[in-house]
Amino acid sequence: MKLFKTLVNGLWKENPVLILMLGMCPTLATSSSAKNAIFMGLATTCVLAGSNFVVSCFKSIIPDKVRIPCFIVIIATFVTIVQFLMDAYVPAALVKALGIYLPLITVNCIVLGRAEAFASKNGPILSLMDGIGMGMGFTLILTILGAVREFIASGTLFEMTVVPHWQGFALLRFAPGAFIVLGIFLAIRNAMKIRDAKLHGTHFDPPSELNCTTCHICTLGK
Amino acid sequence: MSDEAKELNKAPQPATAPAAPAVDPNAPLPPRHQLIVSSSPHFHTHSTVDSIMRWVLIALAPACLAAIYFFGFGAVRVLAICVVACLVFEFLSAKAMDRSNELKDGSAAVTGLLLGMNLPSNTPWWICVIGCFMAIVVGKMIYGGLGCNPFNPALIGRVALLIAFPVVMTTWPMPRIPASLAKPAEQVMPVASATPQHKGEQVSVMPVTTSTPLKFSKLARTELTGDKVLENSTIPIQKGEVSYWQLFLGIGKGGSLGETCGLALLIGVLILIYLNIVRWQIPVCYLGTVVIITGIAWLANPSAYASPLFHLLTGGLLLGAFFMATDMVTTPLSRLGAIWFGVGCGVLTACIRLWGSYPEGVSFSILIMNAFTPMIDRYTAGTPFGMPKKKGIKMPK
Numbered sequence: 001m002k003l004f005k006t007l008v009n010g011l012w013k014e015n016p017v018l019i020l021m022l023g024m025c026p027t028l029a030t031s032s033s034a035k036n037a038i039f040m041g042l043a044t045t046c047v048l049a050g051s052n053f054v055v056s057c058f059k060s061i062i063p064d065k066v067r068i069p070c071f072i073v074i075i076a077t078f079v080t081i082v083q084f085l086m087d088a089y090v091p092a093a094l095v096k097a098l099g100i101y102l103p104l105i106t107v108n109c110i111v112l113g114r115a116e117a118f119a120s121k122n123g124p125i126l127s128l129m130d131g132i133g134m135g136m137g138f139t140l141i142l143t144i145l146g147a148v149r150e151f152i153a154s155g156t157l158f159e160m161t162v163v164p165h166w167q168g169f170a171l172l173r174f175a176p177g178a179f180i181v182l183g184i185f186l187a188i189r190n191a192m193k194i195r196d197a198k199l200h201g202t203h204f205d206p207p208s209e210l211n212c213t214t215c216h217i218c219t220l221g222k
Numbered sequence: 223m224s225d226e227a228k229e230l231n232k233a234p235q236p237a238t239a240p241a242a243p244a245v246d247p248n249a250p251l252p253p254r255h256q257l258i259v260s261s262s263p264h265f266h267t268h269s270t271v272d273s274i275m276r277w278v279l280i281a282l283a284p285a286c287l288a289a290i291y292f293f294g295f296g297a298v299r300v301l302a303i304c305v306v307a308c309l310v311f312e313f314l315s316a317k318a319m320d321r322s323n324e325l326k327d328g329s330a331a332v333t334g335l336l337l338g339m340n341l342p343s344n345t346p347w348w349i350c351v352i353g354c355f356m357a358i359v360v361g362k363m364i365y366g367g368l369g370c371n372p373f374n375p376a377l378i379g380r381v382a383l384l385i386a387f388p389v390v391m392t393t394w395p396m397p398r399i400p401a402s403l404a405k406p407a408e409q410v411m412p413v414a415s416a417t418p419q420h421k422g423e424q425v426s427v428m429p430v431t432t433s434t435p436l437k438f439s440k441l442a443r444t445e446l447t448g449d450k451v452l453e454n455s456t457i458p459i460q461k462g463e464v465s466y467w468q469l470f471l472g473i474g475k476g477g478s479l480g481e482t483c484g485l486a487l488l489i490g491v492l493i494l495i496y497l498n499i500v501r502w503q504i505p506v507c508y509l510g511t512v513v514i515i516t517g518i519a520w521l522a523n524p525s526a527y528a529s530p531l532f533h534l535l536t537g538g539l540l541l542g543a544f545f546m547a548t549d550m551v552t553t554p555l556s557r558l559g560a561i562w563f564g565v566g567c568g569v570l571t572a573c574i575r576l577w578g579s580y581p582e583g584v585s586f587s588i589l590i591m592n593a594f595t596p597m598i599d600r601y602t603a604g605t606p607f608g609m610p611k612k613k614g615i616k617m618p619k
Contacts (some may be wrong), residue, residue: 057314169352171386180360 003129010133016110017141018189023110026101034158036097037146043082045135047105050078052131055119065072071115079106281490286484296343297479303347307354308334315363329368332572336376341350342394353379374549379584401490470534480541491544500548503560508543511568540583552592559602566591
């Protein structure tokens with residue numbers, strides 16, 4: 001039961017993109033089409049599962065002071081494996097489209113964050129489940145984001161034409177479109193949380209980091 | 223009595239309490255609305271959001287009429303669609319966000335009108351609607367409605383459309399030419415048929431479409447640098463086809479609805495400056511900076527760069543400098559800040575026009591300077607009356 005709970009934890013309750021706000025860079029950059037997004041998500045899932053498992057196995061022999069370099073070495077190993085596998089079995093155009101973001105999984109904050117926050121404190125099987133769950137949550141949101149952007153921009157889904165002669169809103173294919181769609185997703189997430197809180201009779205405050213009354217960036221260093 | 227008190231309550235003048243009658247201790251207390259308590263600003267200028275927006279609409283009227291004269295029914299169609307769509311989006315998003323409805327203040331209508339004036343007259347209706355959505359919902363309401371938007375909503379809509387639909391947004395129908403000035407068609411109408419694909423923008427091969435003079439000047443420069451050789455690409459003004467006066471009046475010049483007639487725009491902005499709705503520092507510094515920078519380039523190489531007067535009269539510069547860069551919400555508060563804002567816009571516009579890949583840079587430069595507005599505000603904040611003279615920059619927390 002606990003295994004299952006850990007597994008589905010990453011899908012919604014602690015979704016890395018929508019709730020933890022981790023891995024924004026690959027989220028914005030590789031979600032220009034659903035196909036790119038799903039492959040990026042799967043690659044990250046593999047790395048996440050593998051690195052979580054190995055980190056959890058070695059957690060007692062990794063010295064505390066140098067744990068981050070150790071984690072990075074483990075993660076980089078898995079990234080290299082995934083990259084070789086993708087070079088071998090995935091169409092070259094797709095690998096090219098993902099470009100630098102594939103090796104950059106090494107420094108993806110989801111992977112390092114879960115190694116630090118979960119795997120170094122829990123057992124190997126639980127960590128493996130957490131890695132898979134987090135990865136699936138990442139893949140899910142990334143794919144939805146990619147599908148929305150791809151559909152609105154070019155009227156296709158997974159490169160199959162859905163609406164012929166679609167004169168798309170090409171802005172969503174570019175970086176500003178990624179920010180706009182992700183922002184709308186986060187707004188929907190907040191709205192759902194507010195509604196849930198109302199249903200349970202509690203109160204939910206949207207995150208206040210970007211609220212001008214609580215933000216101190218204008219007076220930083222003063 | 224109660225009527226009078228209501229009147230007094232409404233009136234913004236210093237509310238001297240009505241002369242109290244001889245106090246009878248047994249008399250019942252007056253109803254609550256008769257007790258008039260008012261704090262210090264007893265006088266104000268009577269300028270409200272409603273009145274400002276109404277005056278902006280009036281100031282835009284000459285340019286709208288000119289656009290309708292030059293482009294006919296297409297202009298009416300685009301302007302009407304944009305205004306209606308903006309009002310509808312404002313209404314819907316206020317509903318969806320549980321916000322008090324601000325429809326009647328007219329700011330959405332101003333945004334719609336300005337956006338419409340930034341579009342070619344043959345824009346399909348759905349592109350207008352998408353632009354209005356980007357302007358009102360993404361550009362304004364998401365940030366918290368009027369007064370909270372960091373960027374000019376109409377420009378957000380325009381830039382979104384420019385990036386998303388470059389073909390539609392850069393092919394303009396030729397404006398109508400008054401019969402007295404009409405020349406043989408092939409002379410007046412710089413047909414774009416000989417223009418191959420240029421910098422990713424396909425110029426449609428339709429006899430009715432044309433480029434703006436600015437784009438011709440850009441093409442001319444590419445030709446001079448040996449990039450491409452084009453027949454029709456020389457600067458029209460250097461061929462003597464169009465005079466500066468015609469450019470100012472908007473005759474024989476393609477462009478978006480509001481860009482054509484400089485005279486109408488000038489009349490509009492003079493009204494606003496007279497009413498103190500627009501600070502003259504912004505347009506003057508903006509246009510001055512553009513003239514200086516393009517003038518230097520022109521003096522250095524007159525065959526490659528168009529003259530400063532040409533830059534002034536073509537493209538969206540006048541529209542942008544008069545009506546976009548002077549938006550109250552998104553520009554600095556102080557006069558000094560307005561000067562900095564105008565100069566920044568001018569530098570960016572001139573640089574994009576002279577060296578950028580887009581032929582026109584007004585909208586981008588105003589949006590970029592909008593982003594700098596909080597910083598300019600912070601560094602140009604004046605000392606409040608009665609406070610010691612400031613040394614360096616110190617903001618009250």
